[in-house]
Amino acid sequence: MARIGVFVCHCGENISATVECDKVAQAAAGFPGVVHSIDYKYMCSDPGQNMIREAIREKNLTGVVVASCSPRMHEPTFRQACSEAGLNPFLCEMANLREHCSWVHEKGEATTKKAIDLVRMMVEKVKRNQPLYPIRVPVTKTALVVGGGIAGIQAALDIANGGNKVIMVEREPSIGGHMSQLSETFPTLDCSQCILTPRMVEVAQHPNITLYTYAELIGLDGFIGNFKAKIRKKAKSVDEKICTGCALCTTKCPQKKIPSEFNEGLGKRTAIYVPFPQAVPNKPVIDKDHCTYYKTGKCKICEKVCPAQAIRFDQPDEIVEVAVGAVVIATGFTIHQTGFFPEYGYGRYPDVLTGLQFERLASASGPTLGEIRRPSDGKIPETIVFISCAGSRDPAKGIEYCSKICCMYIAKHAMLYQHKVHHGKSYVFYMDIRAGGKMYEEFVRRAITEDQVNYVRGRVSKIYERDGKLIVKGVDTLMGAEAVEIEADMVVLATAGIANPGAEELAQTLHVSYDGHHFFSEAHPKLRPVETNTAGIFLAGACQALKDIPESVAQASGAAGKVNILFSKSELTREPLIAVVNRSAPPEYSTCVGCFLCQPACPYQAIEKEEIKDRSGKVIKTVARVNPGLCQGCGTCVAFCRSKSIDIQGYTHEQVLAEVMAVLEND
Amino acid sequence: MENKIFEPKIVAFVCNWCTYAGADLTGTSRIKYAPNVKIVRFPCTGRIDFMLLLKAFGEGADGIIVSGCHPNDCHYTSGNFHARRRWISFRSLLDFLGIDTGRITFSWVSAAEGAKWAALVNDTVSRIKELGPYTDYEKVARYYEEEVNHE
Amino acid sequence: MIESYLLQSSSLTKLFNKLIETRHIYAPVKKGMVTSFNRVESLEEVAKDYIQTTISAKSILFLRNEILFHYKQENGDVKIMEPDLQRIPELVIWGCRPCDAKSFKSLHSVFNWDYKDIIYSSREARSAIISFSCNQADEYCFCTSAGSGPGHTEGSDILLTKLKSGDYLAEILTEKGQLIRDMIPAIFETPSSESKEDNLARIPIVFDTAGLKQKLEQAWNSELWITQSMRCLGCGACAFVCPSCSCFDIQDEKHGKEGVRSRCWDSCGFSLFTRHTSGHNPRETQAERWRQRIMHKFSYLPDQQGFTGCTGCGRCSRACPADMNIREHLAALINDSTSPENRVA
């Protein structure tokens, strides 16, 4: 028989001011199964907790109801107290008399009566509670970092330096990401590559990091601590072990007109190529789509010139499966190309550039070796216009959000231009200047005051070409919406940052949620910004939302910290409030009939098929099984299961039905 | 008994992460509302079995509130989406059977909407007060009373 | 003690009206395709043309759901309140067929066997059965093979047989019948010479019950249980329309601090009927449950009570969604030649 203890808390006067706590305790004493019922000023205090512990020991309580504040506040406190007295912590429930009763109702009979009802409800629930034990799952102390940009690099290094193994997967032939393309960085104007390259090398050389470049994640199964990742290593057609990285092949390749991705199409590369001189690993790959041999079956010049004989045309793609305990997604972002903008010429004008293209022009390693020259004719632009919010904050274009980094990089671009073309004139069309960040506002001010960049508040409605000039038509809203027309030599659009193509597919592979713009969703916008809703999968950098380098690095370190915390123990314990499919003796084995309609209802792919076999190994029945590592305890499957074969611990059918019955009971 | 003002019995089925927390916020903000509503906590609206609504009416509830996270805000990503489908179909079935769906308030109340929770409760209470006690369903549940009343 | 009278067709209303002054009358009422015994207020409500009602009259005495007692938790104690049997009204079951009337015998025997069920008995004591002989039958009827017949008198208090003239031959069969006659003696006139038999439906005998019982004793392992029950869906339609099936379940229902314990119909055809808590089911397959149904009616009850638990009304066959025809199946069992060594399931 149940022996329930009820402990009614006054919470100072927080509860007792409107609820007559002594009456509640008295009423509870009369509930069937209640053998102990008291009220006290502060149940959460040491003496209060002692009362609970003593009562458990002295009266052999089989369940405890603490009628006090919200369980979201003190449930761990009281469960701990019960546990210390030898009662399974899950045999303790709380009735929320403070947030849901005393604070929201006036003093009176009805309020006390409601408090009694709430206590009755929890007494009936706790009678049906079962002792539960935390779920333990082993942890594979290897992290998978998807993406080798600055966020991925930072996360990998932090995890690796924490003493854990890392497997990094990068889609491109080299790590480095967008940061490697940048000329200088705001607000310090230090050289991007100078600060990034050492980190890239560190990744390559770190004993704890395994790097897979030119590789993609194609599958992820399992659950926190125990994932199995499937990675496709695309054939590089070069034996990396033998290749010395001399790059002779790249100079001899007859295909020389391929637009360079690294240079945003402003430069060319060969079919066998190293994306940029500081690439890590610094070994070439053959781009099969452009290679003459792969296209025509003839050429093989690279093979002939390779002194190390490292070319392998017949190299296949390789699928590797790795066991990992956590995943950091750091797949970054991309930007809209100029072709997205009809009003700015649909990308027809070669001198209308994106911000990233301008970065390449301004970069010493870029196609112009750092000189700002027009792609069309190589001339140095005398007048340059920067347009912010190209696509961003424009619901008509489907992008409501601010791309966040543009205001700062436009200021940087304008400054770089002014530093390189002293006599040039630069204009910035902007909606607002968003320069929140350490030294950011000062940086923009510097552009305006020291470098004489002309900031025009207004939108550009149209760009068209006239006599080799780009005519930029806009308005200056600070001058009374006066029409402005500028004859520019070059226009740079701060095009909207968007999710990478394939982000949606990746999210589905990883079973993480994503927003309407295909950025990955964090578990909580404020309090869990680096976690996803799938335990063990974390976010770093711009794949979650646009962010600049320091923010990406900070989030990456945050994610790495989370991973290292996860890896700090060899076993993981989780609250056992998870769904369970019933099992019974033969011949039934389970009331589950294996329709598996619960599978699509589960947001976590936690429902597996289990074959029940006889001694000879013959399958008798296939039933559902909830993987305790994956289940997060939402209970959607429970409400959906027709035969009620799934139940959820902590919110069982018996418990919730008893609660409903009890709360509506007439006195 | 007859002179007593009708105080409806209302039970609320809410999810732990949004509406339960929202109701906590109503408390911490000291916003007052009618004491007729009692909350039963669930991990997620996805967990709320449609049978529980019938059971509540059978036990004499005059009104029911079902509330959880706003779409896209579900702690479990999609439990509320599943719940929404369930309620779309269940509500239509109840209505077809002549069970008063006007007595069921469905809502999304986030953890930040303490004031919305109070308003929702008050609206529901005053609406149910206007409708009066819900006896149709309870009567069939307490079918035996007619036979045993004479005792 | 049979007394025969002539009841003019016009007297039927008089009899009905007399009875309804003091008694509740239950009679067949037709609604759509379904005819069932409902409480009626006038003879017009009573169905005119029916071979057999869809549901038998048993539900009047053996309620679908009978409250055995009502309880309340009070001051830490439980108060039990039993139903007031004095409140059971005097009632008349009007218009049941001879096969139905006979079936009350097996209900009576079940509820008075080793324990006298006071609720059933009180209802039985307060009810009188006025049956009507059958002048038509359908191909499901087999009363003549099951110890009953279109003019069988057993179980009825009064049996009315409609004569060619439109008048009725009234047979007063019991004291209850005499009491009714004495309520309105004027309408019970001297009978004519017209033979009762000539006014009864002709229902061929397809097997003889004693032979069947003998055969069944050897038929435990017959293959027929399997082949016949193959199409059985395992529902309870046959048992619930049956006038003599008496299986029940005891159920508690709780509402807050009070509740009821009730007795409700159950069926041996349900797989749950014999299932143990462990999951083990001594009647694992539908074939075993079908065998139980037949054996119980035609072998066990005759052993225990001396009569069969079937009166050949044919309702189960009419109601069966899979066309399990008991008459046909019984005939097949009689002629069964499958080896007794073949085990069921």
Place this chain on the structure above:
Amino acid sequence: MNEYQTIAAGLLSSGTAAMVIGYSEGSAKRVRPVFFTRPEEASTLVFDSRCVQNIAVYLTKKEIRTEGKIAIIASLPVMRSIIQLASEHQLSEEKIIVIGITPSGEVKQFNGFDALDAYVSSTTIEIEARYREKIEQVEKMTLTERWNFWKNELSACFKCYACRAACPMCYCTRCTVEMNQPQWIPVPSHTLGNFEWHIMRAMHLAGRCVDCNACAEACPLGIPFNLLTKQMILQFKKDFGGYNPSLKGLNILSSYLPDDKENFIQ
């Protein structure tokens, strides 16, 4: 012998199928399901408008056991049921041969579930006009009238569960009405117990019912509870844009769209 009889006999004599499930003449001009294993029995097969019992129900019964394949004479509703059952992992393709008879009387033998699925997907479930009218009639009633209508109809139910037994989709080995910890549905056949049983039955068939009408045909008391599932189908077509069993689709209640429309959530 006609076409389906010939096919059935052929399947048995070649050993391709070990058993044929179909219909033959029964009592009182009714038809009944038959199960036979000898080719010569094929000539007793009938198929006409009387064949409304959904014999797909037998495919999941543990009593129907054969070592080899089962061939089934399948009307369109039976074919739909087979697809729905297959989508719920209840049937294995290797064990079943479908001798389909289309509403126009064409006999089609299907090799594999994909072909059957393609055929079933090419048809649509349409609620018959007479039921649509009845549903509209009920919908037009006031709330109280509707309640009284159903109270009157459902209170007649004596819970023989013929509706459940006749339904191919009710294959659970432990129905929720049989669950007693807790007792979700009252066992007695009083009005409440009947309401809750029929509400639950309808909800459990949501998105699964193939509208074969076998439940209503089986009801010995002629209770029009099939209106519940039919109304639900009409509603689903409106709310979720379509309704058809398919191997590819997801069950309506275990899936969702982020922009499902409703007008009642505050």
